[in-house]
Amino acid sequence: MHPSMLTEEQIALKDSARKLALGEFRDRAARWDREGIYPDENHHRLSELGYLGMTIPGEYGGGMPRWSIAIW
Numbered sequence: 001m002h003p004s005m006l007t008e009e010q011i012a013l014k015d016s017a018r019k020l021a022l023g024e025f026r027d028r029a030a031r032w033d034r035e036g037i038y039p040d041e042n043h044h045r046l047s048e049l050g051y052l053g054m055t056i057p058g059e060y061g062g063g064m065p066r067w068s069i070a071i072w
Helices: 008-035 040-048
Strands: none
Touching: 008 040
16 A cells, blocks of 8 residues: 555554564564564564454454555
């Protein structure tokens, strides 16, 4: 999606996900891939920031249209 078509909320989400990936996961991601692991702390961090609820329908407490998920 072209950046000019994004809402302010979507831009903030995209920027936040990028900052998380580059700041917290980048240096360790290659090792995790090589070892075939997914550290629990990653799951907890993503949950703390609200990313995990994005894929859950709103009626169950989630909160983002499916097309918005593709942005991040």
